[in-house]
Amino acid sequence: MNEVLKTIKNRRSVRQYQAEQIKDVELTTILEAASYAPSGHNCQPWHFTVIQNKDLLNLMNEKIKEQMRLPQHEWANKMGESSRFNVFYEAPTVIIVSGDETASSPLPLAGTNFHYTPLVDCAGAIVNMMLAAESIGIGSCWLGLVNFFFALPETEKLHIPENYKPFFAVTLGYKGEKVIGQLAPKRKTDIISYIR
Numbered sequence: 001m002n003e004v005l006k007t008i009k010n011r012r013s014v015r016q017y018q019a020e021q022i023k024d025v026e027l028t029t030i031l032e033a034a035s036y037a038p039s040g041h042n043c044q045p046w047h048f049t050v051i052q053n054k055d056l057l058n059l060m061n062e063k064i065k066e067q068m069r070l071p072q073h074e075w076a077n078k079m080g081e082s083s084r085f086n087v088f089y090e091a092p093t094v095i096i097v098s099g100d101e102t103a104s105s106p107l108p109l110a111g112t113n114f115h116y117t118p119l120v121d122c123a124g125a126i127v128n129m130m131l132a133a134e135s136i137g138i139g140s141c142w143l144g145l146v147n148f149f150f151a152l153p154e155t156e157k158l159h160i161p162e163n164y165k166p167f168f169a170v171t172l173g174y175k176g177e178k179v180i181g182q183l184a185p186k187r188k189t190d191i192i193s194y195i196r
């Protein structure tokens with residue numbers, strides 16, 4: 001199997017990290033890969049906020065868990081109440097991926113908003129980032145739970161550029177011992193139809 005296919009198949013959501021920070025050169029490689037993702041009309045409507053500040057990550061974790069404990073988020077209550085659960089899995093680097101809400105293209109498709117797809121474009125950038133990370137031996141996990149934080153006024157602390165909306169976070173770090181070599185969750189198989 002070629003290296004790209006191996007990387008795609010070996011990447012897992014990593015939920016245990018070593019405390020050691022990743023190297024700046026590794027971080028740059030991963031971010032550069034993100035920036036090479038395709039985007040609608042080549043808008044490249046993404047912004048990456050790199051957080052390597054433990055105090056800020058601890059604050060975000062606490063605030064998110066506070067939200068997860070609220071009765072209206074029943075599905076998340078258990079995780080919010082667990083003292084062992086850390087939303088970022090103690091990863092030393094967390095990247096917030098935000099999309100430019102004002103990005104526009106000269107070619108709107110009639111009656112749709114399909115020419116402008118920052119959320120989709122950012123998702124592509126995240127996948128590039130995670131595959132690049134895996135290819136250089138760094139673990140990552142895509143985080144939707146961080147959206148609990150984006151709803152709070154403390155989001156100001158992230159200094160997201162004006163008109164950009166934070167969508168997701170990605171954790172980065174060297175993999176913890178327990179997760180090295182972990183197997184992929186079973187893949188659905190009945191997902192393809194052919195018209196030939």
Ligand SMILES: Cc1cc2nc3c(=O)[nH]c(=O)nc-3n(C[C@H](O)[C@H](O)[C@H](O)COP(=O)(O)O)c2cc1C
Binds near residue numbers: 014
């Ligand atoms: C949009 C999105 C949001 C996700 N949010 C979280 C999250 O908040 N926490 C988490 O541990 N994993 C999160 N994941 C990771 C998925 O749980 C994971 O990709 C899935 O279980 C398949 O496992 P794999 O990535 O190892 O193939 C998210 C994935 C996606 C695509």
